[in-house]
Amino acid sequence: MQGYRRYIPLLIVVAIFALFLKMLGGDRNPKEIKSVLLDKPVPVFSLPALYEGKPSLTEADLKTGKPILVNFFASWCVPCRAEHDNLMRLAHDQGVPIIGIAYKDEPQRSIGFLEELGNPFVATVKDRDGRTAIDWGVTGVPETFLIDGDGILRYRHWGPIVGDSLEKRLLPQLKELQ
Amino acid sequence: MIPEIGHFALIAALMLSLLGAVVPHVGIRRGDTRLMAMAEQIAYGQFLMAMMAFAALTYAYVGSDFSVMNVAANSHTAKPLLYKISGVWGNHEGSLLLWVFVLSLFSAAVALRGKSLPLRFRSRVLAVQSALLVGFLLFILLSSNPFLRLDPAPLEGNGLNPLLQDPGLAFHPPMLYVGYVGLSVTFSFAIAALIEGEVTPLWARWVRPWTLAAWVFLTAGIALGSWWAYYELGWGGWWFWDPVENASFMPWLAAAALLHSSIVVEKRDALKSWTILLAIVAFSFSLLGTFLVRSGVLTSVHAFAVDPERGVYILAFLALIIGGSLALYAWRAPRLSPSGLFGMVSRESALVLNNILLSTFAAVVLVGTLYPLVLEAVNGTQITVGPPFFEYAATVLMSPLIVALGFGPLLAWKRGRIGKSAQILLPAAIISLVIFWSVVWSSTGGLVMTGVGLGLGAWLIISVFLEISSRTKLFKQPSRFFKRAGRVPRATWGMSLAHMGLGIIILGITISEAWTEEVLKLMRAGETTDVGGYSFTLEHVSPIAGPNYTAVRGSFLVEKNDTFIARLLPEDRVYSDPPMNTTEAGIYPLVRGDLYAVIGEYAGGNAWSVRLYFKPFISGLWLGAILMVVGGLVSLTDRRQRIGAPAGKRNKASSPTAAEA
Numbered sequence: 001m002q003g004y005r006r007y008i009p010l011l012i013v014v015a016i017f018a019l020f021l022k023m024l025g026g027d028r029n030p031k032e033i034k035s036v037l038l039d040k041p042v043p044v045f046s047l048p049a050l051y052e053g054k055p056s057l058t059e060a061d062l063k064t065g066k067p068i069l070v071n072f073f074a075s076w077c078v079p080c081r082a083e084h085d086n087l088m089r090l091a092h093d094q095g096v097p098i099i100g101i102a103y104k105d106e107p108q109r110s111i112g113f114l115e116e117l118g119n120p121f122v123a124t125v126k127d128r129d130g131r132t133a134i135d136w137g138v139t140g141v142p143e144t145f146l147i148d149g150d151g152i153l154r155y156r157h158w159g160p161i162v163g164d165s166l167e168k169r170l171l172p173q174l175k176e177l178q
Numbered sequence: 179m180i181p182e183i184g185h186f187a188l189i190a191a192l193m194l195s196l197l198g199a200v201v202p203h204v205g206i207r208r209g210d211t212r213l214m215a216m217a218e219q220i221a222y223g224q225f226l227m228a229m230m231a232f233a234a235l236t237y238a239y240v241g242s243d244f245s246v247m248n249v250a251a252n253s254h255t256a257k258p259l260l261y262k263i264s265g266v267w268g269n270h271e272g273s274l275l276l277w278v279f280v281l282s283l284f285s286a287a288v289a290l291r292g293k294s295l296p297l298r299f300r301s302r303v304l305a306v307q308s309a310l311l312v313g314f315l316l317f318i319l320l321s322s323n324p325f326l327r328l329d330p331a332p333l334e335g336n337g338l339n340p341l342l343q344d345p346g347l348a349f350h351p352p353m354l355y356v357g358y359v360g361l362s363v364t365f366s367f368a369i370a371a372l373i374e375g376e377v378t379p380l381w382a383r384w385v386r387p388w389t390l391a392a393w394v395f396l397t398a399g400i401a402l403g404s405w406w407a408y409y410e411l412g413w414g415g416w417w418f419w420d421p422v423e424n425a426s427f428m429p430w431l432a433a434a435a436l437l438h439s440s441i442v443v444e445k446r447d448a449l450k451s452w453t454i455l456l457a458i459v460a461f462s463f464s465l466l467g468t469f470l471v472r473s474g475v476l477t478s479v480h481a482f483a484v485d486p487e488r489g490v491y492i493l494a495f496l497a498l499i500i501g502g503s504l505a506l507y508a509w510r511a512p513r514l515s516p517s518g519l520f521g522m523v524s525r526e527s528a529l530v531l532n533n534i535l536l537s538t539f540a541a542v543v544l545v546g547t548l549y550p551l552v553l554e555a556v557n558g559t560q561i562t563v564g565p566p567f568f569e570y571a572a573t574v575l576m577s578p579l580i581v582a583l584g585f586g587p588l589l590a591w592k593r594g595r596i597g598k599s600a601q602i603l604l605p606a607a608i609i610s611l612v613i614f615w616s617v618v619w620s621s622t623g624g625l626v627m628t629g630v631g632l633g634l635g636a637w638l639i640i641s642v643f644l645e646i647s648s649r650t651k652l653f654k655q656p657s658r659f660f661k662r663a664g665r666v667p668r669a670t671w672g673m674s675l676a677h678m679g680l681g682i683i684i685l686g687i688t689i690s691e692a693w694t695e696e697v698l699k700l701m702r703a704g705e706t707t708d709v710g711g712y713s714f715t716l717e718h719v720s721p722i723a724g725p726n727y728t729a730v731r732g733s734f735l736v737e738k739n740d741t742f743i744a745r746l747l748p749e750d751r752v753y754s755d756p757p758m759n760t761t762e763a764g765i766y767p768l769v770r771g772d773l774y775a776v777i778g779e780y781a782g783g784n785a786w787s788v789r790l791y792f793k794p795f796i797s798g799l800w801l802g803a804i805l806m807v808v809g810g811l812v813s814l815t816d817r818r819q820r821i822g823a824p825a826g827k828r829n830k831a832s833s834p835t836a837a838e839a
Contacts, residue, residue: 006511009455010504013462016548017497020470022555024489034560 035137035156042153043135047125050102050110057125063151067177069098070145072133074105075113077141083160084117091120096174100124103133103141148177181246184234185325191227192315194220198308202301214297217304218289224311225286232279235324239266245331248272248324254337254755256726264348265338271324273351278314280359288363295384302370310362313495321488337755346406354399354426358464360392361429365461368454369503372510377450382443387814389440393433394810400426401803412761412776414791416799419568424547425467428540432460435536438529445591446526450514458507462500469496521593528586535579542571580634583677584641602648606640631688638681642674672813679805686798695792700785710792712773713737719786727753732777732786734764746775772796
């Protein structure tokens with residue numbers, strides 16, 4: 001290869017490595033699939049309350065004029081236990097309203113889970129067959145969604161809120177809305 | 179104590195590599211043959227040290243020494259011995275150590291076998307190998323040290339991913355690594371040639387056995403991995419176009435292209451600059467293959483050890499090797515002027531076409547693998563590039579290659595005559611067209627691609643046969659066949675075998691894709707299901723206990739026309755350390771195809787969800803891969819490759835018999 005053409009392989013490789021470097025930066029998790037619902041109204045749903053006698057919940061109840069968190073959890077899910085402390089802290093210290101959705105779980109077990117670890121939720125409903133979770137695009141529990149005052153989905157927290165992900169990821173998003 | 183010896187051996191290997199990367203160049207600069215010759219001694223020393231380190235880690239694994247962090251994280255006392263050993267390379271740190279070990283092995287082999295190379299060139303090659311070793315050893319010692327201790331030592335280890343506890347996968351990584359690392363020799367030869375500013379036909383001859391050996395191991399490694407996926411993942415698939423599979427496939431394609439282009443350099447002194455570039459690209463693909471998946475850039479089922487710190491080091495290191503060598507190439511390539519000219523229709527042109535198609539395919543696979551990443555970097559959308567893309571590219575690019583492959587070996591060097599080879603190949607063309615039309619006609623146009631695949635496979639196999647028979651004059655003088663066959667160089671036999679293997683693989687893929695029968699259903703003990711003309715009876719499902727797992731095992735009685743064919747025993751295993759579920763398919767290969775059964779979850783009421791397949795001629799895949807490997811090995815034993823062909827014998831080597839290869 002003569003002339004400028006001999007630089008072509010080098011240029012291609014430089015471009016590829018620039019791409020790799022860019023994708024390596026930040027706290028990108030290559031396994032995370034982004035939500036397609038971002039900046040869209042939350043999907044329509046109606047779920048019965050976990051506790052007998054409490055009112056059921058629909059998407060209209062999320063339009064409270066204030067940011068609100070929706071947390072999918074289950075008693076059988078170990079990472080949910082890990083993040084529970086952070087949820088309690090969010091609810092009690094920061095006063096953030098959190099709605100809990102028990103995902104594919106026996107109601108008695110969900111109640112037991114909350115009795116054991118404390119209940120951070122302002123309302124708790126149950127999604128026994130996981131239909132609502134599918135509509136929300138939940139890929140596994142726990143997953144937490146941040147909804148703004150108009151019922152628009154603003155942020156999805158994929159996986160448990162543990163380590164520095166509360167300070168670095170969830171709280172900045174919340175601050176922005178408040 | 180032993181792990182510390184391993185640790186010291188690694189440090190000693192690093193020191194030797196630093197020495198080995200510099201001293202030969204100094205020796206060449208000063209014209210000091212003693213310094214140049216030191217490269218060899220250093221290579222032996224590196225090998226010895228790397229072997230000690232590897233042996234030390236293996237010792238720690240076999241003895242379940244959980245005070246070594248790496249062993250505690252990846253092994254378990256209840257594991258069978260085979261998996262204790264394969265656990266050594268079943269993790270990030272250990273597999274890097276295997277890399278270094280194999281790399282030093284190849285350096286030592288170059289030092290040992292390369293006596294016929296000029297001293298100056300040999301020390302250049304060894305110096306490049308040493309420089310590669312420096313990078314890997316630094317990486318191991320700085321960020322991935324397998325010999326770090328744990329205090330206090332845990333009583334039990336975490337165990338190895340159960341999916342990896344499998345005989346197929348125990349040998350898949352070492353095979354693949356020998357292939358990947360074998361390409362480092364080709365790479366070092368190319369860099370040395372660029373530094374020296376000269377590529378000769380002799381260079382091509384030196385480099386060929388190394389490329390061939392690497393290609394053979396890559397083929398075997400990929401086939402083993404694919405076979406593992408076929409029987410372990412439990413849904414009958416064998417290739418998924420997963421980033422890591424692509425990463426092993428790209429160096430294979432580049433190595434295959436290199437094998438062919440180096441023939442042109444050797445015989446005709448042409449394509450030099452391109453061949454050097456291919457040698458660099460092939461090894462770069464190997465590096466990408468091993469390391470891209472560990473850098474945290476791509477996601478894949480194989481991604482173990484994702485760590486941003488390591489990712490940055492890996493990227494910097496790869497950028498240095500690949501970017502550096504390509505910069506060297508850009509600087510030096512203009513010196514490599516072509517001298518051999520050839521006509522449009524000639525063996526050379528056929529090989530050029532082979533190279534264009536193979537490297538385009540490699541480029542397409544690269545684009546398909548990286549495209550999701552590009553898109554995410556540009557506008558944040560996430561997509562995956564699925565099998566349809568790759569399959570389309572494979573069909574479009576490989577079909578002309580297969581057609582040309584029939585002609586290639588029949589064309590003469592320099593200027594061939596297409597008419598003469600077309601005459602020889604006429605029967606192959608007729609038969610494959612008949613097969614194509616009968617498939618399309620009998621399926622009323624439904625199976626066009628199946629017809630194409632069958633036609634191409636048949637064309638390739640028959641044309642290889644016709645080529646052999648025209649070379650040995652099988653039809654003209656059958657009585658003298660064996661005498662003539664004995665005179666055909668082994669490299670040519672190797673070529674025919676490998677091409678035949680490719681044809682059989684094409685048939686295997688096409689037939690199994692088109693006519694696989696699959697049944698998914700709930701079955702109770704005593705029930706019978708018909709799949710592909712065979713009746714599968716679920717006799718019973720019983721619990722069994724393995725050394726480190728428990729399982730349920732289904733027992734399927736397979737009969738045809740009330741005669742016993744086979745008993746399939748698929749298992750659904752639950753491993754305890756780490757807790758994980760794996761399926762072991764029950765497979766019985768017949769000449770016509772594989773009987774394949776998977777037992778799934780208990781569905782209540784004594785019923786189990788089962789999957790039953792009849793996969794016709796899927797063995798063609800493994801058979802074809804075996805033929806390719808055998809072809810490569812036969813070619814390796816060719817006299818011309820064993821003897822380093824000293825410069826004085828060049829004229830003899832290019833005599834008519836040899837030129838036929």
